[in-house]
Amino acid sequence: MLRRVTSxxxxxxxxxxxxxxxxxxxxxxxxxxxxxxxxVDAVKITPKDHEKLRSFGYDDTAMLQITLIASWFxxxxxxxDSLGIGRQDE
Numbered sequence: 001m002l003r004r005v006t007s008x009x010x011x012x013x014x015x016x017x018x019x020x021x022x023x024x025x026x027x028x029x030x031x032x033x034x035x036x037x038x039x040v041d042a043v044k045i046t047p048k049d050h051e052k053l054r055s056f057g058y059d060d061t062a063m064l065q066i067t068l069i070a071s072w073f074x075x076x077x078x079x080x081d082s083l084g085i086g087r088q089d090e
Contacts, residue, residue, distance in 0.1 A: 027056040034063075035070040 002012035014022030019032045030052055037045055053063055080086055 027058075030056045031058070031066055034066060038067060038070045039074050 002015055003009055006012050011023060015024070020029070024032075034045070034049060034053055037049065050063060053066075058066070
């Protein structure tokens with residue numbers, strides 16, 4: 001999916017390998033850091049995290065969109081995992 005969205009195989013591979021070393025902007029890095037924190041432990045997100053996103057030009061609407069999209073992917077992946085969708089049983 002990353003290859004289709006970015007039309008850049010090298011970028012997609014870099015993000016998949018480790019987004020922190022991928023050739024992306026600081027703004028994109030801040031967004032992905034936020035999405036990872038949301039995935040790992042959302043209750044640790046504070047107003048400081050939102051201010052960091054604002055400092056890169058994300059407004060409230062953009063932060064809401066990032067939060068909703070990341071949360072939806074987290075949700076749907078957990079549903080699929082729990083039902084064994086896409087899993088190769090041995």
